[in-house]
Amino acid sequence: MRDAGYERIVTGYHGCDAAVAAEVLAKKGGLRISTNPYDWLGKGIYFWEHGPQRAFEWAIEQSSLSGDKVRNPTVVGAKINLGVCLDLLDTANTRLLREWYIEFRRLAREGRTRMPRNRDAPKARRGDRVLRFLDCAVIDYTVTNVAETESIEFQTVRGVFLEGEPAFPGSKIALKSHIQVAVRDPGCIVRLFQVGSAEYLRND
DSSP states (O other): OOOOBOOOEEEEEEEEEHHHHHHHHTTSSOOOOBOOTTOBTBSBEEEEETOHHHHHHHHHHHHHHOTTTOSSEEEEEEEEEOOBEEETTSHHHHHHHHHHHHHHHHHHHHTTOOOOOEEOOTTSOTTOOOEEHHHHHHHHHHHHHHHHHHOOOOOEEEEEEOOSSBSSTTOSOBTTOEEEEEESSGGGEEEEEEOOGGGTOOOO
16 A cells, blocks of 8 residues: 655644633643544544634534533634545545445444444435444544554545535535544644634625
């Protein structure tokens, strides 16, 4: 397998509660690695690449779903070194994912266990299948096995997603399209910074 090292800096935005943002920016705590079984890119600290408004919209959505998690939506910015990246915008990596999916499926069949499935979430647009149980399981399986078989430790995972209604009738451009980065190694977060509300409070 080719070298997956990027050493490329991108700007990411993380939607969260204002109290979390204040704690993180004051260096009194860190952003938590998400380990939900439906996470789009497997486990990691999630950022929207160059997408402050989408990060803020996500925080608002979380606030409406669970006021305990996000009471006062805001955004934290980060400079991220992609490092050793499973970049799913590169066809070499999507093919790698397919190869490990075949192995994942074989083991599931041998063990007579049910394959996870991507699903629609309540109140989400039908067909977007934002609960990515299958994708999450296969990505985590791939990352683990590449580390074991090739001694390559992926530090970040990067992917593009089409989500939401068409931007205009007949279009294949979706209103919520975005690139996300899941940081598996917190050491890849070079710097965190405060994001001014002018960057994400924009008029529709």
